[in-house]
Amino acid sequence: xxxxxxxxxxxxxxxxxxxxxxxxxxxxxxxxxxxxxxxxxxxxxxxxxxxxxxxxxxxxxxxxxxxxxxxxxxxxxxxxxxxxxxxxxxxxxxxxxxxxxxxxxxxxxxxxxxx
Amino acid sequence: xxxxxxxxxxxxxxxxxxxxxxxxxxxxxxxxxxxxxxxxxxxxxxxxxxxxxxxxxxxxxxxxxxxxxxxxxxxxxxxxxxxxxxxxxxxxxxxxxxxxxxxxxxxxxxxxxx
Numbered sequence: 001x002x003x004x005x006x007x008x009x010x011x012x013x014x015x016x017x018x019x020x021x022x023x024x025x026x027x028x029x030x031x032x033x034x035x036x037x038x039x040x041x042x043x044x045x046x047x048x049x050x051x052x053x054x055x056x057x058x059x060x061x062x063x064x065x066x067x068x069x070x071x072x073x074x075x076x077x078x079x080x081x082x083x084x085x086x087x088x089x090x091x092x093x094x095x096x097x098x099x100x101x102x103x104x105x106x107x108x109x110x111x112x113x114x115x
Numbered sequence: 116x117x118x119x120x121x122x123x124x125x126x127x128x129x130x131x132x133x134x135x136x137x138x139x140x141x142x143x144x145x146x147x148x149x150x151x152x153x154x155x156x157x158x159x160x161x162x163x164x165x166x167x168x169x170x171x172x173x174x175x176x177x178x179x180x181x182x183x184x185x186x187x188x189x190x191x192x193x194x195x196x197x198x199x200x201x202x203x204x205x206x207x208x209x210x211x212x213x214x215x216x217x218x219x220x221x222x223x224x225x226x227x228x229x
Contacts, residue, residue, distance in 0.1 A: 042117065042205050042220030043158070088158065102148055102160030102173050103218065 003027060004089055004106035012112040016078055021109045023089030024071040032065060032072040032091040033103070043088055046074075079113045086110055118142065119221035121206050127227045133194040136224045140187055140208030146170070147189040148209070148218060149181055153202040164189055196228045 005024050013019055023032065031050045035043035047056050049065035049072060056063045060083075062075040072091075076083055090103040118141035128134055140147050149161040151174075160173035164183035175181075178196075183189045193200060203223045209216035 040222070042119070042207070042223050044117070044220070045217055048217070090158075102150075102163055102171055104160070105150075105158040107157035 006106035010110045020075045029091035035088040037086040117219040121221040136191040138189045138206030144208035146209045148207040150205040201228045
């Protein structure tokens with residue numbers, strides 16, 4: 001059983017469209033993060049959310065942490081081909097003893113933006 | 116460029132063999148984390164070292180071991196390799212060892228076991 005469930009697994013849309021990807025869990029997380037990974041490279045951190053209900057914006061990307069700290073969403077406005085990549089959510093569980101378990105990752109959403 | 120370096124970039128070896136993967140953290144970072152990424156399991160945490168000491172263990176097999184040296188570089192040793200060990204192995208580093216610290220990932224080592 002995957003602790004962090006991401007949906008959808010695959011998403012292919014046209015340039016200029018909006019999209020939202022989701023990351024859900026039955027566990028409470030002290031923080032959740034979104035990473036973006038391109039082929040042949042390591043994941044790169046996009047954002048960390050810490051407070052339940054928190055919304056963060058990074059240019060065309062909007063991240064929202066659920067009130068109960070069990071889920072986080074990523075919304076992209078006017079998607080561009082450069083947004084193509086694997087989007088991974090990751091978290092530090094509340095019962096992890098302050099990060100002692102390392103990060104827990106979802107399996108990722110493969111996003112393709114067609115020109 | 117995250118500042119984390121990993122060598123080698125690619126490694127092809129046979130079942131039953133032993134390999135060593137190397138990681139140099141970002142300058143100033145004391146923690147090193149090892150992760151395994153496969154198509155079916157996704158990115159899985161293996162082990163963490165902080166300033167030379169083991170800090171946390173994840174889903175690391177007994178055939179695998181790691182260490183962090185006084186200069187803070189780390190090595191992941193994989194022995195008695197099986198076909199299922201074929202995966203991308205990432206190293207990440209962070210400045211702290213506990214709590215919320217941003218982890219910076221290296222480019223990974225792609226291991227193929229034939």
